[in-house]
Amino acid sequence: MTGPTDKPSDDATWREIVANYGERVLGPEDDARVTEQQTEPDPRPPELAPRPEAMDVSAEERFVPPPPPPRPRPPKDRLAAWLGVFVSPVILLLATVFRISLPTPVAWLLIGGFLGGFGYLVAQMPRGPRDPFDDGAVL
DSSP, X not given: OOOTTHHHHHHHHHHHHHHTOSOOOOOHHHHHHHHHHHTSOOOSOTTTSOOHHHHOOOGGGSOOOXXXXXXXXXXXXXXXXXXXXXXXXXXXXXXXXXXXXXXXXXXXXXXXXXXXXXXXXXXXXOOSOOOTTOOSOOO
16 A cells, blocks of 8 residues: 655656656766677578678669560450440449430440440350469469
8 A cells, every 4th residue: 555655755766767768878888788789790691681792783783674565455345345334334324414315225225235245244254163273373
């Protein structure tokens, strides 16, 4: 149980902590400890330690990867299906937002384009299971 006599010692301890907080002058025992820490060998194995010749690589010696090959073009039927999936809803949404009245056959054609494109893409998906040892990496 703490009593009123413990309070001055707690205040003295607190004042000592506050007085020693921050930067302080290093004494001789601190200097010896700092030099001991500086003379310790590098704990990493030699193959993981940075090599000086690897550190100063000029800009001409750096590896620059070749430009990537051009993206392949999808077949025309698949491109039309993707356009139906993405463009039809955008046209219908813009017509609704800007209150443009589309003729009924055009609206049904856009809806059919979306459903037809989606159905075609689903039908073209591979049916069989993938190779279980194929992780997708291409070298």
